[in-house]
Amino acid sequence: MNNDTRIARLEHVGKRYGTVVALDGIDLDIHRGELLALLGPNGAGKSTCIGLLLGLHRADSGTATLFGEDPQDIGPRRRIGVMLQAANLPATLKVGELLRLTASYYPDPRPLAECASLAGVADLLGRRYGALSGGQQRRVQFAMAMAGRPEILFLDEPTVGMDITARQSLWAAIRQLVAGGCAVVLTTHYLEEAEALADRVCVIAKGKVVSEGSVDALRARVALRRIRCLTSLDPGIVAGWPDVASVEARQDRLAIATTQAEVVVRRLLHADPSLSELEVQRAGLAEAFTEIARGADAAQEAA
Ligand SMILES: Nc1ncnc2c1ncn2[C@@H]1O[C@H](COP(=O)(O)OP(=O)(O)OP(=O)(O)O)[C@@H](O)[C@H]1O
Numbered sequence: 001m002n003n004d005t006r007i008a009r010l011e012h013v014g015k016r017y018g019t020v021v022a023l024d025g026i027d028l029d030i031h032r033g034e035l036l037a038l039l040g041p042n043g044a045g046k047s048t049c050i051g052l053l054l055g056l057h058r059a060d061s062g063t064a065t066l067f068g069e070d071p072q073d074i075g076p077r078r079r080i081g082v083m084l085q086a087a088n089l090p091a092t093l094k095v096g097e098l099l100r101l102t103a104s105y106y107p108d109p110r111p112l113a114e115c116a117s118l119a120g121v122a123d124l125l126g127r128r129y130g131a132l133s134g135g136q137q138r139r140v141q142f143a144m145a146m147a148g149r150p151e152i153l154f155l156d157e158p159t160v161g162m163d164i165t166a167r168q169s170l171w172a173a174i175r176q177l178v179a180g181g182c183a184v185v186l187t188t189h190y191l192e193e194a195e196a197l198a199d200r201v202c203v204i205a206k207g208k209v210v211s212e213g214s215v216d217a218l219r220a221r222v223a224l225r226r227i228r229c230l231t232s233l234d235p236g237i238v239a240g241w242p243d244v245a246s247v248e249a250r251q252d253r254l255a256i257a258t259t260q261a262e263v264v265v266r267r268l269l270h271a272d273p274s275l276s277e278l279e280v281q282r283a284g285l286a287e288a289f290t291e292i293a294r295g296a297d298a299a300q301e302a303a
Pocket residue numbers: 017018020021022040041042043044045046047048049
């Protein structure tokens with residue numbers, strides 16, 4: 001990607017909390033208008049990366065920059081929007097009041113009605129924040145995060161606690177912001193969320209980037225494919241065939257994992273001519289992620 005489009009950077013950043021190494025010389029670039037998903041197990045260092053770019057912490061070594069400046073300066077901070085995991089907002093304020101207050105911090109705020117409609121909180125404006133459900137509160141936080149027309153939006157696990165409809169409408173709103181040129185840095189444990197939204201995925205483990213690329217590129221690293229079918233074949237026998245990595249059986253349905261889908265499909269059709277509902281799928285991001293994390297662990301043990 002073109003270096004001129006970089007708007008936020010971590011360069012060789014190290015960060016410790018006492019004896020805990022949270023970031024171990026990490027490099028990360030965020031480019032204008034992209035949606036970058038940060039993935040990684042609990043404690044990998046994702047929130048610490050975001051905290052450094054927001055100017056909430058200082059790096060022990062290396063540098064963090066936002067629009068080429070120190071993230072603790074007010075200039076770059078006016079150009080970002082944030083939705084953190086924990087938001088401590090005054091419970092007695094009404095949603096409309098919270099949105100107006102947030103807009104007042106910015107030189108050219110987005111109109112309140114637009115924020116409310118994008119975040120799906122237009123019908124909550126008169127309600128007290130503290131009386132909202134967890135999912136509704138998250139949507140209000142999202143509306144606040146975009147109030148200043150940010151050039152980068154940091155979303156730390158934004159859809160935790162949301163039902164499926166709320167999650168999908170938040171995804172639609174995120175897509176709309178990205179289409180309008182806003183960069184988004186998203187951390188999530190929902191891999192289908194990264195799969196649905198991300199241009200680029202960075203997998204972090206133990207304070208380092210262990211893998212990086214498009215969703216498709218990461219998926220392609222996993223050669224495994226999954227065959228599903230309805231068959232009377234004995235799962236134990238299929239599990240013993242060459243090239244079959246695993247077999248899961250539920251009643252007459254089999255799910256077979258293999259790197260040689262064509263070979264196994266041919267053998268299945270030959271062994272059971274009445275086999276039906278055949279499906280072959282490439283592994284998803286979830287499988288790729290598990291394999292990358294396992295590979296990173298093995299590399300660390302070998303070092
Ligand atoms: N304020 C703090 N004091 C002490 N240790 C901390 C602090 N914040 C984070 N850590 C430690 O730093 C490491 C990285 O934490 P971080 O919150 O960045 O991980 P994460 O990838 O965001 O995890 P999660 O997916 O659980 O949110 C962890 O070992 C965590 O315990």
